[in-house]
Every structure is written in C-alpha cells, then in structure tokens.
Amino acid sequence: MSNDTQNEISEPTLAKNFDAKSVEPRIAKLWDDLDAFAAGAGAKPDADPYCIVIPPPNVTGSLHMGHALNNTLQDILIRFERMRGKNVLWQPGMDHAGIATQMVVERQLAEKQIHRRDIGREEFVKKIWEWKEESGGTIFNQMKRLGASCDWSRERFTMDEGLSKAVLEVFVSLYKEDLIYKDKRLVNWDPKLLTAISDLEVEQIETKGHLWYFRYPLEDGVTYEHPYNLDEEGEKTPWKPSDGDPAGYETRDYLVVATTRPETMLGDTGVAVSPDDPRYKSLVGKHVTLPLVGRKIPIVADEYPDPEEGTGAVKMTPAHDFNDFEVGKRQNLPAINILHDDASIFLAGNKKFLEGLESTTQVETLIAELDGKDRFKVRALIVEMFEQADLLDKIEDHKHQVPHGDRGGVPIEPYLTDQWYVDAATLAKPAIASVREERTNFVPKNWENTYFSWMENIQPWCISRQLWWGHQIPAWYGPNKDDLLNDAAEHRIEIFVAKSEAEAIEQAQEYYGKSAAISITTNPNFKLWGVESENITKIELRRDEDVLDTWFSSALWPFSTLGWPDQTAELKKYYQTDVLVTGFDIIPFWVARMMMMGLHFMKDEDGKPVEPFHTVYVHALVLDKHGAKMSKSKGNVIDPLNLIDEYGADALRFTMAIMGGQGRDIRLDTTRIAGYRNFGTKLWNATRFAQMNGVKHGIAIDRAEVKLTVNRWILTELDKAVADITANIEKYRFNDAAGAAYKFVWNLYCDWYLELLKPVFAGDDEDAKAEAQICCGYVLDAIYTFLHPFMPFMTEELWAETAERDVILCHAPWPKPETHDDGAADEINWLVGLITELRSVRAEMNIKPGAFIPLIMAGANDVTKARLKTHAAALRQLGRVENIELAEDAPKGSAQIVIGEATACLPLAGLIDLGEEKSRLEKELKKLDGEIKRLEGKLGNQRFVANAPAEIVAEEKGKLEEYKAQRVRVATAFERVAEAV
C-alpha cells in the first residue's frame, strides 16, 4: 500500500463528461473486432440456447422510433441472456418489401422518364437488385448505432438464395396438400399499383360522400303500391316495415335503389329485395330496365337486403361488390365487369357488357360518353344523366368507410380475377390451439384477443401480386391435354407447380406424353393451344408472372433464417426461438402467419408441431408528446438518429426501456431523454469520483468480512436491486427494471453511499479506507453489469477504463444477488433520516447551508449514542453539525428534531426565529394529531378490528403507538420553545 492510502486526491483519467460521439463508434468497433455478438459468443459449449429473430425491417426502411423501441427491447433481452451465460443468437435480416421497394425504383426510373415496361421485367428486377446493393439496408448501420447486438455475420434477406428455397419448398408442399390453390373471385384490386392486395392491406378511411337514390323503371305495365308516412307538415316520408301501418300508398312504376357508387350501375345485373319485405313481394320475379343501358334485369328475393335500411331494394353489381358477388352466386346473376385494371370504364369491346344489348343509339352514346374515362369522372356523369332522364330520386350526404390500398393510397376496387390463395382457415386451427393452450403466450395477455379475433374469422389469404419484385410463383401453365385433342371450345389450363423449371418440364412430359417437345416461353402473347395434329408434338409452357405477397416469405422467417429446409445445426439449436418482440400492428400480418407456417412445417422428434416462439412480447407505439401518431405529413416525426446525435444511444435506449411499460403507448417527450442522458453523466462522474479516491475495481468481496456499516448496507441494497432488475427483465417489465436500476444508482449509491464515503476517504482510518475502496469499486462493477443491457456503450467504456479485465463487459457474468441482511440498513436509515431532518430544519430556519452548528442529543439510548459516535464525521459533513454532545433534556431556545427515542437539538438561540420554530413544531403536532385521530377512529371501529386481517390490525396499532410516542416528544419540544418565546 502506497500513495493511495494517504488523503490525496488522484487525478482521474476520465474526462469530465462522457463523450458519446467519440466513444460510441469506438466501442462499436471493439465489439465488431472481437465478433462479440456472433452466435454463442462468450458462452460455454453446453450453454442453453436463447434466440430472437428480428422483425425484418423493409429493405427500403430507415430507422424510426418504432424500430428504436423494438430493437432496444430485444437488445436488452439479448444482452441480458448473453451475460447470464446463454448461447445467444439474435438473428438479423431484411424483408424485400415487394410493393414498397418496387415503387422506390419505379420512382427513380420515372425521373428519367422510363417506365418499367419499357425496359422489361428482367432488366427492371436487375435494377432493383442494384438499388438494394447500393442503398438497401441502411437501417442496419443505424441499428448498430443504437447498439443492437445482432449476429451481423448471419444477416439474411427474404429474397436471398436460402430463403427463396424455403419459399419454393413451402409453396409446392402446400399446393400438394391443397392448402394453396388458384381461384377466380373478387379481390381487393389496387388500380394505381395494378395488383391484387390482401384484406389486411386494405385500410378503411372514413370519407364524406353521397347516397344517390336512383329510379329503376319497372318493365312495361308493371306497377306496385308503395307505402309512405306523413310528417307534421303533411309531406310524404319513407316508410319502413317496423313503422306499422303506413299513412297511405302511391302507385309506382319504378323501384328506388340507393348507391354510394353510381358508376357501378353499368354492371348491374339485378335488384335484390328481402323476401319478407311487404312492399316488394309482388315484384319478385319481375324485371326492371336498367336506365342508360337498357338491360332488362330481374328483381330477386334474397336474405341479404335489410328492409329497414335504405329503400329495402338493393342494386346488384356482382363484379364490383363483395356482397353482390355472393348474392349473384346464390341468385344466378351474371357478373359484368365494367372496369379496366386501372379503374377506367370499360365498355367498348366489352363482350360481357354488350351481350344481350341491342346496339341502339342509346348504348352507342353511352359508350362514346363514358368509355375509358376514370371511375370518378364517370360517377359524376352518370348522376348527371340520371338527372336529365328524370330518374334521380334524391341525394343525401353520407359518411362512409371507403377501402383504400395502404400502399397506393387510392380507393381499391373489388375486381374479378384469377389469384392464388392460401387456405388460411385450415392452417389457423393449430395456431389458435397453441395460444389457447398457452404453448405460445402473448405479453401482455390481452393481445391474444386481437390474435383470436383475426384468426377465428380468417379469410382465404390472397398471396399473388401483379408485381415484378418478389418470389415468382413456381407454377407453369400449359394447355389441358383433352381440350387440345378434342379442339374444345373452352380451353382449360393445366398447372404444373414445381420447385424448378426442370421439374415442371418433367411433370409436363409425363402429362403430355413422350412425343411432346416441351419448351418454356416468356412470350407474353403465347397461346396455350394451337397444335397441328392430334398427336401432341410441341408444347410451350409459360410460368406464372405473378409474385408472392411479401408476408408469405416473412411467415417463414423463424425457420428459414436458420437454414430450413436444410436441417442445419443452427436450426436444431435455436428453433424454437424464444421470444418475438413486435408491435401490435403486425400481429395479423406477421405473428399469426408465422404461427401457421411454423406449426405446419416444423416438427419435433416425435413429429409434434413446434411453435416458432414461446412468447410474443407486444410493445406499444411511439407517438409524439401530444399522443399523435408520427407521420411525415404532420411533420411531427422524431428521427432517432438525431436523438442519438444529441443525447447518445444509451440515453435513448434507457428512455425507451423506462417508458416501454406494458400495454400503453409511448408519448415521447425529449426532455425525458435529456434526463436519462444526465443519469449517464451521473454514473460517469461517480466513477470519476471513485478514481480520484483510489477505488479498486475487480476485487472479489467476502461479505462476512466487511466491517463498515455503510459497506454492508450498500451491498445489501445492491442485492435487492439486482434481484429486482433480474426479476423484472424476466417478466418483460422493462420499465420496472430500468426504474430499479436508476433508483439504486442515483438515489442510493450516489446520493448516500458516496456521500457517506467522503468522510471515510478524507479520514485517517486506513483499514476503513481500504475496505471502502474495494467495496466502492465492487459495487460500481456490479452497476456497470446490470446497466449494460440498457446502456451498453457507456458501461462497456467504464468497464474498460476502470481495470484490466479478463472479458469485455458484454460477455461478463450477470451479477448474482446474495441475500445477506445483517441490520446495517436500520442504522443507515436512521442516519439518513437524521441528516435529512437536519437539512430540512436548517433550510426552514434559514441557516446558512455551509455553517456548522452544534448538536445536542437529548434522551439518547446506548444504541443511538454509539451511532452518533460512529457517524460523527458523516453528520459533520452531510448535516453540518459539530460538537455533538449528549444531554438529559433539550436546552432552551433550540430547534428540535424528534428521531426515535431521542431528540436532536440545535441550540440556536439568537440565531433563529423561535416564533418560526414554534409554528414549525405546531404544524408537526397537527399532522401527528390528524394521523392519530384517523388511526384511533379506525381501531375504534369494531367492524375493522373484527374483519381486517390480524396483521393489518397489529400494524395499525403499532403505527398508532409510534405516533403517540412521537407526539409526546414533539409536544415536549413545542412547550420548551413556547416557554422561550
């Protein structure tokens, strides 16, 4: 022992403040150089695995606050488990994000006046790959700045070779099981992006519109009696069946139907009424003439119309409305498509539309006026035409939900096309059971409602997209053999689903026979038929042009990234993964589908399905500080990178953790980030203080040997804190874990422990000093460790700065709490209480903060006497009292603090205003009286004493006694002061 046992302040090596800007990149590089995050890094060979797969960000994405939260929480779990000794893999990767990515590159081309069709599919896809190599994945560098400890060497991409192989495998095998099929039905069609989209990609947006009431004339000679009501002014008002007897009837030769989309009337093929509707009973089976078009369409009875709504008669457009499509199927109404794929009106050359129409001038005019025009323009024109024809009954303002494509942003059209579907209902069943039977658990649990409500009403999942960027559907089309040979009028298509072109040809060969020469064409004008002879000699196959929904490949993420369909070592080790951390918005998009696919394809040794993860942690949304969603258009977007620049990654992470409480959205207020940046500075300076006092790091402590009460106390508190933090991370209570860490570091370690050590370091008890130096460093080391998951950069830096270490901090073992309560807490709590009271009285009495004043302890017992002696230095430094003396009674004219059995007196006659001291004590008495009265009332209540648990009653009794004793002492003090005044 040399210099550091003397009362010298050493020069700290740490700068005064933590410089995040220079330290963070350096630490990041350190981790990188050491491959610190590689799968299993730092773990023993037989360690338990722990795996999280990242929710793959879009390749076009950049880090937003949602990612910052999501990745912070994952990284906390990952670092925590890594330090606990598990074999950890955090699997990173990206999503190819079909539409989003294609749009980005299309926009770039548009700047050069190029359309993707100009350069062709192959060239266009090449351009997207080029773009991806150049600009894609910037988000990963941003995530590294956040400190995300993914195994970056294992980065995957949903379009890369391995994952594409998984997609093929899944598609082909689901097809073979009839869980994937092709079907012609109405889909949600995005007329801007010219592709089908799934139900989930449709957003309902409330829109102000109108409800137009049109008159459809009944066929010649048909009339009916239409009931009406009368209002107070004698005007006719609509009648509904529930109104009872109508006021009267009028004879009508037309039906009134209402619509929000007048343009669809061009495709009307019927009018439906309820079979129970008394108004229209006589009309069922009759016809109306479709205005403007002149088509005769039937009036049908169907359970779909609600007699209480609208007019009770509903126009049917099976090709452009999901309900009408169903009614059409039931009632045998044809579906007439009247839209091009871009939602312009399709009349000229529209075979189905023209069928059965006489080529009258009326129709010719209609075609001339409307064909090729945009749907909304046509809407206005149609209304105008109805008005001119005197068939517009009335117009009402109408608010309704209009479906919009979430990417293209324009209203979608229900559109009749061939698409591929996944039989989601079948796959959903085991996925529902897994959650019901708690093999997979949502945290917080209430998100299971979202999951169930989605899964239990699940519709066939439309997985084909008319895009170029994505996994091309592995289906090849050829002509139906029999149709070919029989020269049938209707040509059916034969589908060959295969993992490769060669396999498809093989299948085709088998189907068409050995004599057929089979080739693949990409010719868009290719025809499926047209052979020359009755022997099939030449067949061209053409691959389906469509690609798969992006979420199809994402659904395979937990096993495809681990190497599936190959049975890799990683797959074996890390599947089932542990927890999925995600926002609630993609529970149906992603979580539900991963459950379906995982359970279908992954089996354990006994062939039992294995869920992709045992826990789904659902976190909140990050909103601005007023609770609004962040969006570019609102201009309230906070860029996490700016926050990292300003406050450091650790501060941002800590904020995310402490605000990421379960089941609640986060309103981000940047002042809080500043607060947690300050927290880092506090810890930094605590270390600096330690350095100045020769504190030693990395030395093990035998707790039984620790002598100083403060040291024993802080070690006990440390144990409590570590246990608390550990338990809370295990329970995904990130806010509680961060809160416990914060309180321990600032409110216990810095505010009291270091303050209480100051007199020790300044004193001349060398043994005490040596012990304090070791203990102080030991606790600091523990702090670095338990804070590391939250603030990895600073703690890693401090870890390195304070001692030569065997391991870097992110591989250091998580502290283990030892329970060891020896009563030190009582003593320190007494001391802390006394000092706090001293400070409070001094402040109230306006005594100069720096001034030392004498203390006389009246009525102290032996324990108190001993404590006064032990902590004299601390009381001097922190309470600014000196010359501590003992007395039987409090001297006159002093301020008095009742603490335990004793009274601490500050003899300040002349220095303080005794009147003020008197009123201070009076206030205290009043407060005690209030408490005593409350407790006496409670304990006097027979029902309380009889019904409350015994320990509660005893507790309250104890409190009452305590208050009463306290009151006696305070009253004595008060009287003494009162006398002196």
Next chain:
RNA sequence: GGGCGAUUAGCUCAGUGGGAGAGCACUACAUUGACAUUGUAGGGGUCACUGGUUCAAUCCCAGUAUCGCCCACCA
C-alpha cells in the same frame, strides 16, 4: 356496429384493496475538490364522474363522460 385501452401533480407517465409516487417544469438556497448534464430544501393532486361490493376503494364491479386505437360488407 363490435372489441380493446386510457383518464393520477402544470407536462410526460409509474403505482397499490390498508397512510398518493417519479422525471421534467416551478420556487428558495447553495457552488472553484465526482457531477450546473449538479446539490439541498420546498410548493403542487377530491387519483375523470356516479353508483355498488368491502371493516376499508385511486385500485375490484357496474354505469356515465371524454379521448385514442383495432376490427366490420351496411346498399
């Protein structure tokens, strides 16, 4: 229309069936030996409202109000 959540200090939020908490903001004082990105002390809340259960409700239950989100095919 159905479902979920929120309502606690000026602001952002924790929290518990048994004496209301944090951060920021505010007030006063302090400061060249860890830290002004600080310290000490202090002010500030009928825990949205109304009922109910209970010995006891901010907490549990029901209803009301306000706000937010999700789902849904109303012509």
